[in-house]
Amino acid sequence: MAGYASRSPTRREKSFEASPSGSYRDEQRVSARRRSDDRKERRRSRSRERDGPSSRRRVYDDVRDRDDDYVRKRSRSPGKDRDERKRDKSEERRVKKAEKKRIMEEEEARQVAELSIYSATDNPFHDVNLGQQFRWHKKNEKEKKLARRRDAIRRQEAEEELEREKRKQRLREEEEARMQRLTGIYGQFQLEQERDRAAIRIREKRAKAIDFLALNLRYVHPIEGEEDDTGLEIDLDEPYNILDNLNPAQVEELHDDIERYLSLEESEVNIDFWTNMMVVCKDRLDRIKGITTAAAATVESDVTALLAGKSYEHLATLQKQIQAKLSGGEPVDTDYWEALLKKLIVWKAKAKLKGLHEVVVRNRLEQLRKRQRDEALQAQEELLAGVARSAAQHVKSGRPVAAVAGTGEPDVPLESVEPYDRSMSPPLVDAQKLSVEERAFEIVPQKDQLRSLLEQRRAVAASRYVPKAVQPVVTTDAPEVTASTDVADALYKAEAERELDEEEELFNMEENIAQPASYSWEDKWRPRKPRYFNRVHTGYEWNKYNQTHYDLDNPPPKVVQGYKFNIFYPDLIDKSKAPTYKIVKEPGNEDTVLLHFSAGPPYEDIAFRIVNREWEFSHKRGFRSSFDRGCLSLWFNFRRNVWSSPIS
Template identity: 45%
Template sequence: MNPAREAMINGWKSPRKGDRGRERERDITAPRHDSSSRISKPARQQPPAKSTASNAVGKYLTQDQQSEQFVADEDKFVLKQAKKKADIRVREQRAKPIDYLAFSLRFIDTDRDVFDDHEGDVEVDIPAPETVLESLNHAQLQELHEDLTSYQTLESNARNKEFWSALLVLCADRRQKLKPQGPEGRALASVASDVDNILSPKSLEQLEALEKQIRTKLQSNEPIDTDYWEELLKSLLMYKAKAKLRKVCEAIKAAKVELLRLVDPEKAEELEESDGLPANSHNFAPSPAKPATRPVASSSDAQSSAAPPPGTARFSSTGNEDFSQATKALYDREVARGVGEGEEIFAAEEAVPSATKPLWADKYRPRKPRYFNRVQMGYEWNKYNQTHYDHDNPPPKVVQGYRFNIFYPDLIDKTKAPTFKIIREHGRRRGESFAPAGKEDTCLIRFVAGPPYEDIAFRIVDREWDYSAKKERGFKSSFDKGILQLHFQFKKIYYRK
C-alpha cells in the first residue's frame, strides 16, 4: 500500500513529496518521533491485594463494633457534662465533695476542652483530696463512693483513672474506720501503729515490690499467719493508693504553679513552697454540723455565716434560696445542656426595688427561686464597625439577647403562671435615653410569682425586643413543669445605604 495512503488511514502525517522516497525506505511499522505526543510514565506498582474479608473489616464496622463505639461516645459525653457541672458548682460556691475532686483534676486533664476554662479558675483554692475525705461522715462518704465509681467507670484517661481508683480505695478505708469495731477490729487496731511504721516510709515502687512478696507468700503452702498477712496486704493497698494519689497531686500542683505564675507570681511561689494543695479552703466545709455550707443537701432553714469572697457575692447562695430536691433536679437538667456558642452565664441579680414583706409570709416560708440564665453575645456590624473593623480584627461583642430559666417547682397556686415586668429608674419612659454617647441604657426586669417564692430582679440592656416567631431568634415566654422560660433577642438595626 502507498505509504501516504496508509498514513492517511492510520492518522499519521502524510510525508512531503521530497521525503516520499525516503519514506519508502523507512519501516512504517517502526516507532516514529512525534513532538505532540506525551512521554508516558512508568506504571505504578500496585500494593499486594488483601483479602476481601480484611478490606470489609477495614472499611465497615460490624454491628457489635458500632454498638461499642456508640457506648464509648456516650460515655465521653456524660463524663464531659459531669465535669462541666462540677466546674459550675465550684465557681458558684455550692459544690459537693466530688466537685472539688473533679475540679482539682482539671489542671492536668488532657481530655478537657480549653473553652471550658475560665480566667479565675486557677485562683480558686481547692482542698486536698485527703482533707475532703476526712471531713465527711458515713452517709456523705457513701454518696461520694457512688460518685467516684461513676467517674472511674467513665474515665478513659490512664492518669485520671488512676486518680479515681486511688480515691475509691481511700474512701472505702475511711468508711471502714467510721464503722463500729468489733473485738477483731480492736485487736487489729492495736498493731496499726506497727503497720504504719513499716509502710509509711516506703515509696510507690517499694510498696509494689512488697505487694508481690506478700501475694506470693499467701499463695504458697507455707504455714503462715494468714489473717495477719491479709490485713497487712489491705493496709499496703491503702498506702499504695495514697502514694499514687500523692503522685497525681504533685502533678496538679506543678501545673497550677505554672498557670499562677502568669497571673499572681507571689501566690505561685507560696504554693510551690508549700507541701501540696491547701489543707483547708474558705469555700469548703461539708461537715453535717454546718448544713448551710452544703446547700445541695436540702438544708432549707440553714444560713451561711461566712461572707462570700470579694467579687463573688452575686454567685453566693443566700439563706432563703430554694434548695428543694425538685429544684435541684430542674437546675441540674438545665446545667447539663451547657452554654451554647456565643453565650455566657448571666447572673447580674439586683435587689428588688421597694421590696416589702408579702402578705402570705406568715403562712408560707418565703424562698428565693433558683435560676440558670444565659446572655447571648455577638458582633454588631453597623456602618462604623464595618469601616473600622473586619472579621480578622472584630469589634467588641455586644449583648444581643437573654435566655432566662427560673425554677418554680413548688408553686402553691399552679394555675397562675409567674410574670415579669420592666422597671426603668428615674422616671425614664420607653424610648427615652439618659445614657451618655457610646453607652446603652439599662433597666430592671422583675419576675413576680406567688407563694412561696419571692420576687427576683436582673439588670439587662434596655433595647427593643424581637417578638418574631423565628426558630433561632424567636421570642419565647412559657411556664411549664415548674420552669419559667423567657427567651428573647433584640431587634437588629439595618442601615440604608
C-alpha cells in the same frame, strides 16, 4: 407325561388357509403362533399332571380336617378360657399365612419355569436380550440428571445461604463497631457534662466532694490555651484527706460518684486516679460499717508505724514480700499477714495519690504564675498606653517632658509630676485627744511594721502559689440563705432531672445583651445572673403543602411549636415585685425576637432568642405565666396557622 396333542386350527389360521393370496410373511406369523400355542398347551398339561385331582384332593382334605378339628375342639370344650381361644386364633392365622406364602412361592416358581424354556433367539416377545438382566438406562440417566440438578441447586442454595450469613455477620460487625463508636462518643459527652457540672458547682459555691476530686484532674494534664481559672483560689490537699470531713452518707455518695467517673473515663492516668480513690473510699466504708476484722484492728497501729513515710516503690516491694510469705507454705499467722496486706494496698493507693497531687500542685503553680504574668503585662501595656497618650498631649501643647527612670519608654511630662505636700499624708493625731477605744489600739513602730511587711513578702515568694484575693463581703442588708433559696434549688433540681418529652429539647442558649456598667445597688449586693432550665417543643405541621409533599414515612422538617422557660430568682431583695418579661423586636429581623427577663437586685437581666410567631394565651392550650417560690415559669405555644401551599 402325555404326548403332544393335536389341535384344530384357530379362526385366524383358517382365514389364512382359506385365503389364496396369503403372503409368505403371513404364513411365517401363523406358524410362529402355532408353535407358541403348542408350548402353552404343553405347559398346561404339565401343570395338570403336577396338580392333578389327587393333589387338589389332598389340599381339600387338609383344610376340611383342620375345620373338623376346630369344630370338635369348640364343641368339646365350650367353656374354654379366653387365653386358649386367643392362642387358637393366632395359630389359625399363622397356618393361613404360611399357606398363602407357599402358594405365592409356587406361582413364582411356575412363572420362572415358564420363562426358562425361552431363549434369546426363540421367544414370542422378539427380545434378543431376554437372557440378560433388564436395566432401564433412560430412566437411570434421567434420575442421574435430576440428581445432578438437585445437587447443583443445593450447592447454589448453600452458597447463597453462606453469602447471606457472611453479609449478616459483616452487618452485625459494622453495627457493633458503630454502637461502640456511639457508646464512646456518648461516654465522652457524659464525662464532659460531669466535668462542666462540677465546675459550675464550684463557681456557685455549692461543690460536692466529687467536684474537688475532679478539680485535681484538671491540672494533671492542663489543656493548652484553656483560660478557665476555676478552682485556682481553692487550696487542694491530698485527695484522700477529703474523706476525713465526710459523714457516712456522704462517703457512700462519694463512692457512687467515683464509680460513675470510673465507668466513663478513658485516660489511663484518670482511671488510675479514680481506682486508687475507690480503694481508699472502700476502706473507709468498711471501717464505718464495722466490716473490718479483729486482726485488721490489731495491726492498725503497727501498719501506721511501719508504712508511714514509705514511697510507692518501697510499698510495692513490701507487698511482694508479704505475698511470697503467704504463698510459701511456711507456718505463719495468716490472718495477721492478710490484714497487713489489705492495709498495705490502701497505703499504696494513698502513696500513688500523693505523687499525683505533687504534679497537680506544680501545674497549678505554673498556671497561676502564667496568669499573673499575663495580668502584669496587660497592666504594663495599659500604663504605657496612658503615658504615651499623656506625652503626646504635652508634645502638642509644647510643654517639656521628663524621662521615666529605668524604663526606656516614652517620657513623662514634668508638669504631670505633682510635688509632695504635707496634706497628702494623714494628719498627726494628738494622743490626748484620742477616745478610749482608740487608745486601746496597739501602737506599732514603723520599724516593726516594715519588718512584718518584709516577712509577709518572703512568705508569698516562698509559697507554691498565690491565692486569689477574696473581695470583702458586705453583709449590710445582704440577702440571707432562707427556706425560699432551698425551695428554689429543689425546684431547679427537680426540673433538671425531669425527663424530656418525645418532642422536647433543651433550650439554654442565652443571648448577650447590653448590661449597665454599674448598678445603684452594686455596693451592697454582687450582681449575678439567675439560673434557668428551658425547653423547646418541636413537631410537624401538617398544612396543605406538607400534606401534599410529605407523609408519615417521609415527614416534613420539624418546626418550633412552643417554649417552656423556668428562671429561678430565690434571693430577690424586693420579693413584693415579681420578675417581668417583654418581647424586643429587632429592625430588619422578622423571623426572631428577643424575650427579655428582668427581676431587680441582685439579678442581672437575661434574654433568649425565640421564633417570631403569635402566642396562644389560653390555659387550655398550655399557656402558663407564674412566679412561685422563687421560680418564674413562662410556658406558651404558638398558634397553629394554615397557610397556602407555596408553588416553587
